[in-house]
Amino acid sequence: MFDVLKQQYECIRSTRQTLAAFLEEVPLQKLLSAVSELNGGSDRKTPTGTM
Numbered sequence: 001m002f003d004v005l006k007q008q009y010e011c012i013r014s015t016r017q018t019l020a021a022f023l024e025e026v027p028l029q030k031l032l033s034a035v036s037e038l039n040g041g042s043d044r045k046t047p048t049g050t051m
Contacts, residue, residue, distance in 0.1 A: 023031070
């Protein structure tokens with residue numbers, strides 16, 4: 001059981017590192033821009049609308 005949990009943890013850790021590396025390459029304005037498929041809205045779900 002421990003081996004399965006360790007494998008899952010490593011998979012999630014690796015995925016998180018890959019995502020973080022990708023996001024570091026994307027300009028902040030691109031990340032914050034409105035998405036036409038969301039009717040000009042954003043997919044951010046924060047109480048204040050900021051990150």
